[in-house]
Amino acid sequence: MRKIYSLLIVIFLFTTGCGGQSLRQEIEEKTEEGKMRVGFSQMENNSPWRIAETNSIKSEAEKRGIELIFMDAEGDVEKQINDIKYLIDQKVDYIILAPKLYEEFGEALRLAKEAKIPLILLDRKAKGEPGEDYLTLIASDFIWQGQQAANILVEAANEEAYIVELTGTEGSSAAIDRAKGFREIIDQYENMTIIASESAEFNRADGKRVMESIIRYREKKITAVYAHNDEMAIGAIQALKAAGMHPGQDVVIVSIDGEKDALKAIIANELYASIECNPFMGPVTFDVIERHQKGEEIAPHIVSEDRIYTIENAIRYVDSAY
Numbered sequence: 001m002r003k004i005y006s007l008l009i010v011i012f013l014f015t016t017g018c019g020g021q022s023l024r025q026e027i028e029e030k031t032e033e034g035k036m037r038v039g040f041s042q043m044e045n046n047s048p049w050r051i052a053e054t055n056s057i058k059s060e061a062e063k064r065g066i067e068l069i070f071m072d073a074e075g076d077v078e079k080q081i082n083d084i085k086y087l088i089d090q091k092v093d094y095i096i097l098a099p100k101l102y103e104e105f106g107e108a109l110r111l112a113k114e115a116k117i118p119l120i121l122l123d124r125k126a127k128g129e130p131g132e133d134y135l136t137l138i139a140s141d142f143i144w145q146g147q148q149a150a151n152i153l154v155e156a157a158n159e160e161a162y163i164v165e166l167t168g169t170e171g172s173s174a175a176i177d178r179a180k181g182f183r184e185i186i187d188q189y190e191n192m193t194i195i196a197s198e199s200a201e202f203n204r205a206d207g208k209r210v211m212e213s214i215i216r217y218r219e220k221k222i223t224a225v226y227a228h229n230d231e232m233a234i235g236a237i238q239a240l241k242a243a244g245m246h247p248g249q250d251v252v253i254v255s256i257d258g259e260k261d262a263l264k265a266i267i268a269n270e271l272y273a274s275i276e277c278n279p280f281m282g283p284v285t286f287d288v289i290e291r292h293q294k295g296e297e298i299a300p301h302i303v304s305e306d307r308i309y310t311i312e313n314a315i316r317y318v319d320s321a322y
Ligand code: GYE
Pocket: 047, 049, 050, 123, 124, 174, 202, 228, 229, 230, 256, 257, 277
């Protein structure tokens, strides 16, 4: 009997054209009957940062009694698009999407919207309008991170450096904006020169490999490295050491994330600083979902607050880092 009533309410709301309200009502009906179901499409799950983020989402869902359908695209954008289609077919109540690239998710966003499934972009941007093509973006401010990395490097290098930039995945919003923010500052200094800029895919093995090849073919002395994440910086440190250089002494290195190995490298005086990129986004993400269910207004971009790790504070945070 209750089911019939629920159905009648939903039909009533649809026919009276309550728009966004009817969708929310429908979700409430569903949750009343059973658990809410949320799909999470993760781009890959193979680095400390990604694993920390995945675990944060999973444990928060569990804590709140929400069923989570987890999809790992294993770095494959085609698979990630299919994963989203699968979640839409599963008629989940919400989709959380950590998109690998910026440009390629237009169709997926459109399909979720057509299916009236609110979609939250997590940690990276995908092209589209918040509130229109997706509900909101929950992520760090990558431009700010790039600017901070540059400011720190300028100071540490006394406004003069030959910089190697190890960029993240080409076409990802994290790589695009971290490069942009960095240049906004670096370009103001005549003697801060980027001598090489190459992608190392946000991972340690490529960081090492790419750094090795840059060292081999360099024309100028390398005095600084800016890596778009810690994993690549750690790979670069290994390559520099293998080539007889002394990271922390003759090469200043700055990166982004704040993972445990990076804090250890700061304490070892090999990494100069790491700009935090907080991966623990479970609580804020499910708060957004709960607030949205209550009909509250959701801001288009929810920005994580990130700190800066240096020798001043790394010891304090290393044990609790991921
Ligand atoms: O910094 C990096 C990861 O998109 C914020 O992606 C994320 C970045 C993070 O692979 O380590």
